[in-house]
Amino acid sequence: MNVPVRPAETLRDALAALLDGLPSRQAAQAVDRLIANYRGATPTDTPILRDRADVAAYAAYRMPATFEATHSALEAFAQAVPEWAPGSHIDVGGGTGAATWAVTATWPGERSVTVLDWAEPALALGREIAAANPALRAVRWQRSRIGSALTIESTDLVTVSYVLNELTAPDRAALIDAAATAAQAVVIVEPGTPAGYTRIIEARDRLITAGFHIAAPCPHSAACPIVPGTDWCHFSARVSRSSLHRQVKGGSLAYEDEKFAYVAATRLPVSPAPSRVVRKPQIRKGQVLLDLCETDPSLRRVTITKRHGDMYKAARDADWGDPWPPDTRD
Known part of the structure; x- marks a missing residue:
């Protein structure tokens, strides 16, 4: 009998197996550096993930949260285009592939998938983890510099999760324009901070200019009603954590709340929330x-x-x- 794959649970099990045997101090040191990069600014010519230890720490620290935030954004998008499912997907700056897992959780089944990232250790580990998910066993893991020279093949869906912070403003603009040219739908997720929201609004504006309709979270494609500098729009996703995950992150709770900002836009007809x-x-x-x-x-x-x-x-x-x-x- 075929047992349905539950991507969130399968991903947690795969990460637990991955971290088994990794020295906790080594993982904790890598996590500390990753947190500093995550909260700060990273030069566009320096990949954050440098080796397997970095990637393993990243997977433990960020992958479950990235999965849950991206899945929340994709679910909101799916509600606005209920008759549509992507037949192809390109994950830009996807690292170990959390967004690809989120897509399979939103629209079960196989599709053509490509993950683009400039960190070869992340791609290698993403391929290893994806072996646990039948829908991801044929994914192309392609090394590519994420910047102004990036080309994106024609596809139904492009996801960009927690990537824009690593890019210069010109590279961010070039990436959004390339995604808009290549895809029917674009979903972008950033940290739920004022700076993350600002990057989302910049991307949102470029997508609208390119002819996209906003599917979520906004119930319209007009200008955001928030006065710049007074507030920011963001959301929260609950993330379950394994005991090993808590050990690496130095926490004791069985969950955490991931704050994120996002925009989901498409050239398709949309029925956004009232x-x-x-x-x-x-x-x-x-x-x-x-x-x-x-x-x-x-x-x-x-x-x-x-x-x-x-x-x-x-x-x-x-x-x-x-x-x-x-x-x-x-």
């Missing part, structure tokens, strides 16, 4: 406060009380990042 919950709902006695980004475009806080009946129950179940009212499409 509005989206852009902050954690505030549940109070007899009422729920929801901060919404609406189609107008505008930002508005609404109060849902018990008098709203079923809508109140739905509001109590609503999560940060959900469409509102709840999406009832299959």
Whole structure:
């Protein structure tokens, strides 16, 4: 009997096997350096991942979080284009391939997949980890410099996860333009920081200029209603952590919350959410406060009380990042 592959669980098991036997101090030192690079600026001519120890530490530290954040973004995109599934996928700057796992979790089954990255150790380890996922066994792992000279073959979907921070502004612009030229759909994920949000807005603007429609998170393709410098749009994904993962990261909790910003855009017709919950709902006695980004475009806080009946129950179940009212499409 064929047992369905659950990408999140399979990925956690593969990472646990990968880290078995790796000296914890060596992994922790690599993680410290990776955190510094992740939070700072990295020259475009210096790959962050230098050897297998770096890659193993990266996989333990970042891959589960990248998977969950990208999966959340892809799920929101899939809700806006429910009749479509990508037949081909290129993951730009994909490293060990977390976004490819997220795509298989969103749209099960095999497809043509290429991962582009300039760090050969990351590609090699990504290939090794992907052996656990039948949908990824035929992936092309291709070494390529991510910058202004990058060419992207024609494809249905391009993902760019936690990459823009590593690039100069001209290289970021060139990458977005290349993705827009090559793909029917582009999904970009960045850290949920003010700087990450700024990079997402820059990418969003370029995609709109290229003729794309915004599928998520925004319920519109107009300008973002947030006044620059006053706030930033971001979301949160819960990440389960194995005991080995907690050991490498120096934490004790069984989970962490990954804050991320994203844009999902396409040339396809879209049915975006009527509005989206852009902050954690505030549940109070007899009422729920929801901060919404609406189609107008505008930002508005609404109060849902018990008098709203079923809508109140739905509001109590609503999560940060959900469409509102709840999406009832299959």
